[in-house]
Amino acid sequence: MSDDERSSSPDIKSDDEAPSHTAVRGKKRPRIADPDEEDDEEQQDQGGNQDDDDEDDEDDDDEDEDDDDDDDDGDRRRKRSKHHKKKRPANRFLDVEAVVDDDEEEEDEDDNYEDVREFIEEGAPEAGEGEQGHHRRLHREMRREEEPNIEEILAGIKERHARQAKYNADSDQVPQRLLMPGVDDPSLWQVRVKTGRERAITASIFRKVFHSTYSGNPIEVMSVFYRDSLPGLIYLEARQSAAVHAAVAGIVGVYLSRGVQLVPIEEMAPLLRIKKKEINLTPGMWVRLKRGKYTGDLAQVIDVDQLTSGVVGVKFIPRIDLTPREKKQERLANGKGSLGGTFRPTQRLFNYEDVRKIYGRGQVRPGAQGAYVFDGDEYLDGFCVKDLKINLLTTEDVQPTLEEVSRFAGDDGAGKFDLSTIADANRHVSSAFLTVGDQVEVYEGELAGMYGTVETIASDTISIKAIGGEIHGQMVEVPARSVRKKFDIGEHVKIITGKNTDVSGMIVDVKGDVVTLMSDQGQQEIKVFSKDVRKAADIAGGSQTLGLYDVHELVMLDPTTAAVIVKVEGNQLRVLDQNGISRVVKPTEVTLRRDNARYAVATDSAGNDMKVGDAMKEVEGESRRGEVINISRSLFVWLHNRDHGENYGVFVARASALVSVTPKSATADLTKMNPALNQQLPYGGASLMPPPQAAGNRKIINTYVVVTKGTYKGLQGVIKDVVGANEARVELATNNKTITIATASLKRKDTKTGATYPLDTGGMGAGAGGGGGYGGGPRGGAGGGGGYDVNPYGNMGPPANGGGRTPAGGRFGQTPNPYAMGGYGKTPNPYAGGGAGGKTPGWGANAGGKTPGWAGAGANAGGKTPGWAGSGGKTPGWAGASGGKTPMAGYGGDGGRTPGWGGARPDGGKTPNPYANSAPTPGYNDPGTSRGPMSAPTPYGGPSAYSAPTPGAALSAPTPAPAGGFSAPTPYSAPTPGMALSAPTPGIALSAPTPGGALSAPTPGVGPTPFGAPTPFGAPTPYGGHAAASMSHGGSQGHLQWDWALDFRNVIVTVGPSQRANSRNPRHFQRGFYDGKQLGIEALAGEMVQCRSMEDQHQVDIPAEYLLPVAPDREGQVVIVIGGEHKGQQRTTQYKSDNQWMTEPEAGDIVGAVLDENQLARIWRE
């Protein structure tokens, strides 16, 4: 009887079973799904205890019963009493509302199904307890009558009296391979059915066949099955196809017309062996949430106890809306409620205090084990702990990032988390990371521990050639997920995925899946999954870029130290700083990156400029050659030469220690040589200068010459050096040979025209050479047109000539030096100074350079640049011309050239800082020393400058002349030495006769060029200067002066950032309140402009520096020209092409002028 049975079958009975049950349950974390549930459970508990009492009585009764159920009942009851004694965790199958009705405990039947009832109620909550009980009893009786029927028929009477559903172990032992179908077995027949209906059809056939079993004509189908992975197909097992037809006939959804196919015997087993791609959820595994506000969030599986119910317990970082209540209401009022809106609270660990503050104490209740219950969810250690259905989780391609995972590690301390947990998450995708030839280790399954080499890779399985062991050399197939790459300590590998991609290194440790390697680059230990590394012979080249950083780019390590990136290694930069020290920095340590390669220039030891891309070599030391890749402050030059192994071929040199490898004509760029511009150096511009050079005619170095006498007659070459007074070493172009030859045998050859000119040597010639350097420099460099190529000295036009020089003055103005102040003294701002200077007629003249007249004059006078630039020989002509014609011009020329001389001439180096001493500009000095002859023809400036070494003298000398002559007293009245510089200007200014020029003057004057401002040195940089120069010279694209608006009324302006460099005002007017708004200029009030808003007509005074012209935006608009030679003219727009507007021809015009868009401002009130 039951008791006996109990004792006789101890296997799973009470004692054995109990611990296991408890164990299972104990494993489960406490769940408190609903606070109300607790109470219910307590109630249940009470009920349960009463049950126990009842059951004890019943137990006695049970003894007498001979029912099959008895045994089970007993077992179950014991079980249940255990359940009830122990406070049972909430069960999802329980209807929490259910209350056990004690009255019904008497009956065995009821007792039997007491727990069931709870369940049933879940499915169909019904009205009254009692009523329901009766109904259930009836149902039960009916079932009992029905059930045995089937059972009897199915299993026979013997079965009925035996224990119900005894486990039959008969078929367990046989290995499956012995179960392969044989010829005696029924066949499988494939039938096509409607996709998606396989299941229902299978069941229908089952019912049909089942019914037929007891009819007179049974359908002899043994089984029907379908596989999820074979949609639209079901299989029937029968000996005859007739039976199959009979079975499926009349069933909707079966496509009998498509035939019934016999499955070949060898394909039968595979049909059942197919395995669905399955989810293998294990605790600790990472998943992602699919729906709701947590979509995409990472979660960790914490228990899979109820996996079989399709539910797993996960924990994740909650997103609780911690918006204060008022704000929330506000948001709700705005229609952006937390419901339905796009609002998504940020991820934040649950904090009781925070949540209580916002939602109130009542909403958050502490639960078991320090957990909190809030809004129906349980929060433990800050995480939300929740049971979720598997279909709400993404289990594939989770790929948690280290950042995400480390958030989970959170409280336990960063870095404590185990990489292997991530590895687990990523493991099942590992076949993608395998490549043929990889060494792998099988770590699970029957072949665990085997090593091998990957031979082929299928989607899920790989075949490997075993190494070692009994099956050495054999090919075996293993699931890809069961292998991991095998690496040995000491192997050189490269990381192929992840944030350390491309880092290579040597393995120093292997622990399971995790490989530790010492990187070749950063000398740091990196832990990676073995799947993410690959054997690599080479040291990783590293990527070429890292975010913003490219190899060979200039970065600032600190405000005074520049460096060039020589290599990007992982997330680090290897740089070579200006002192030649190589170091590894993080991008975050790099304070500045200057995209200056286009503008950076420096002067080499020969006085020539070098630019990025030039091939240079060292004149001292190792004589390394290389291509210039970057220049910092015109002083430090980084060169690259593939042949140097060190620092990836990059080395750094001082500009002054380099010389051009290629023949280079003396086309020094004035702007780059201007010491004033180079003054950005902290230690003063002087240090930049090339070392003093022995006096002589070294200026002819790099001149392209042709040999006119001797053996080498007719050969061309470049002067590389000057030997003694009369000889030069010429590198022949033909055979790359260097010969020493008398300079008398050489003639300068113009590479463009082929014309030859006498080569100047020594004395005056030297000076002229310098002049050439100057002449070519600023003009060519500035990209000026023919007008600039012209030899201004040669050409008569004193005004134009002066104009030509003026830019130099303008640039001086830009330098923060007293001269500028003094000279142009109008504004304290150096840029403005430049601008102011620009306004002077001198500038006008300069701008006037654009006028054909000037250009023409230039052309006729000086010829082309090269001619001028290169030709020392022409100098006399120039000198004569200038001197001869107008002393003014001559003088102005000198002044203008000054900076050029200063920079170009090594002599300039003698004055440590030309500006520091209040003596005349280096220009004055230079011409003084070297251009003596020149000064001869110029009676005014020339002689005085040279003869009088004192600044005062120098200044005073030129001053009176122009002053007297031209009645431009203003500049001269200023007593500062700066006058010297400005002195020439007025003369020129006066001599600039074209009003057009005057008007266009402001254009180039806009001191703050885009380049000037952003450089860290504040002062004009070479580029800035260069740009300014090009502006002034080119004169075409003039940037507006900051105060342009002061010249116009009734134009439409817009407000933007201050245009004025070094402005004391904030960058944006009224913090940008008016930025972008359009206003009309109504009147002027000093530097303030009274503007009226176009929108609401309200008036506001805005400093001119914030105002920008509003360019025309369509045809037919009346505009005023605010820059260029047409400045002040009113035009009507006609047609736009790119940024240029063709305007309607005005009276006297042949065609309408084509004007730059940014030189036009729309008229406000037409």
Add this chain to the structure above:
Amino acid sequence: MPPKVGARQPQLRACLVCSILQPLKDFVETGCPNCEDVVEMRGSPERVAECTSTIYDGMIAMMEPEESWVARWQRIDKKKRGLYAVRVTGRPPQDVIDAIESRGGVYRPRDAVEEL
């Protein structure tokens, strides 16, 4: 009578030992028709949840287990008629496995492919 299968029918659960498919209700009420003595889940929804699974693949309607090769292959040839799953994901509690072994059986996971 075989259970009806359809969208509106309760979800079927598969016994982790024999892979028979039944609604949870039936498992609770009558236990597993084949292996109730080892799984002992009658009356205990909790136990049913432990010993059965909703994650399964494929369905076999088994009408003649004694004769069927499918049944033999699936090792349900000694089991009752009914609906079975081809594959069931999940493992029963250890006590069930112990019980099977104590009866001289071998627990064969219903979610693994046996090596041939």
